[in-house]
Amino acid sequence: MMNLQKIVIIGAGTMGSGIAQWFAQQMCTVELVDNSHEQLDKALKSIHASWDMLTQKNKIGMDDALRMKELLSIKSLDQVSADADLVIEAIIENLEIKKDLFKKLDQTFSAHTILASNTSSFPIELMAEAVSLERKPRFLGLHFFNPATIMKLVEVIKGKDSSVELCRDLYAWFDSKDKKPAMCKDSPGFIVNRVARNFYGEPLRIVEDDDENKMREVDRVLKEVGGFRMGPFELMDLIGIDINYSVTCSVWEAYKRESRFAPHKLQKQMVDEKRFGRKSKRGFYKYD
C-alpha cells in the first residue's frame, strides 16, 4: 500500500480547505498554501472550529482533534516542504494560472512528489504540458466533491502520461481511507459532471417554460419516486443557476456542441435576468 504522509494543498478556498481538513483527519501532515494570508487564516480558523464542533458532538476525540491541529499548518509557497508526497492544486479555474503554478511546483518539489489538480473543467493533459518529462508520469487529476470532508467520491483521473500503477496505488489508498474513488479517463466533465448533466437538462425540457408550479411538481416526483435527495430545480437554485449554466456550456463546448449536452433556453433566461438561485433570492423559486 502506498504511503502518503506529507500533503501540500495549494488554494485555501472552499475546496482547498476542505481537502486539507480531510487529509489531516487521515493523520497526514498537511501544509495549506495560498497567496492570501487573510484567506489562510480564515481557512485555518474555520477548520479548527469544525474540529471543535466535532469534538463537542463526540464525533472525534479530544486527543485526535489536538493531533489534527498539530498536523495542519498554513504556509506560503516559498515555505513549503519540498519533499511532500502529494501536492494537490485547488486554485481558481483558469488554465494559464494553473499551468504557471504547475511549472513552479514541478521545479520546487522533489522527484518523488505526485502533482495533482482538483480541476473540474480542464483536461489533465493540458496542465501536464507545464511539467517536465520526468514529472509527467507523476501528474494526474484528483477531483474531490464539495464538501470534501463529507462527500466520499474522489475521481482519480489518468492523464495521457500518468502512470497506470500510480493511479491504481492512489485508488487503493483512497479506498483504504474514508473515500470512494472512481478511476476515469481524462475526458470532459470526467464522470459526474458529464453524467449528471441530464438530471438538469431533462427536467428543464419537461417543464419547458418558467412555470414554478410545474418545477415544484417535477422536484417532488423525482424526490418521492426517484429517491433523489433534492429535486433538480431546488438543486440548481442551491448550486447557483449561473454556475450550473457555465458548467453545462463548458461540457457542451468540449463535446463540440453535441445536442445531448445543449443548455436549455430557460438557463440562459435566468442568468440574463440575474436569477441565480438562493444567492440572489430569486431563481426557479423565490426566496424572501
Add this chain to the structure above:
Amino acid sequence: MKNASVEKVSVGFISMTNVLFDDVLINFGFGTKEEKKNILRTSGDKNVFMDLTCFDPAEFYSEFPNLHGTFAALFCDETKKIEIHFKEKNEIVLLKLQELGFTPVETSIISCGFVFPRTIVQIINEAYFALDEGVASKEDINRAMKFGVNYPKGPFEWSEGRELFVKTLLKELLEKTGDQRYLASKSL
C-alpha cells in the same frame, strides 16, 4: 370492491398483465405501442388505467376516451413508488394499486415518459456513452454518481434488466421531438 380477476396478455416477449374488477381494467407491463393500443381497442366498456412508461400519455388520451389514467411502473424499485396521472381521480384504482403493493404518487404533468423515467433514461444513456468511450467502468460510474452527487442508485443499477424499456423510451422521445439528444448509445 369485488374481487379482481387477473389475466396474462401474452403479446411480444414480455407479458402484460390485466387486472379486472368492477368496470375497471388496469394494464401492467411492457408492450409495444401497438400492443398497448390493441388492449384499449378490445377492452369493451371498461375504464382503462394503463402503464405507459415508455410512451406519451397525451397521444393515448386523445385517441382513446376509455383511457382514464396512466402510470409509469417499469422503472420502480423496491419502494414500488409509481407516478400516476388521472384524467379524473379514481380512489378505487388508487386503493387497488396499493393492494397490489404499489405506492402511487399522483402527478398532473403529462409528459412522454413521465418525469422519473424520462429523466433516468437520459442519465442511463449518458452513462452508456461514457462506458462506450472507455471513460470508466460500470462499477466506477455507479460509484461516482452515488458518492459524488448522492444518487440513490448508480445508472447501471437502475438500468439492469430494463435496457429494453430504456431503448424504447429513448426511441419514442426521438420520434416525438426529433431531437438528436435522445439517440441511444451504441452499447444500449
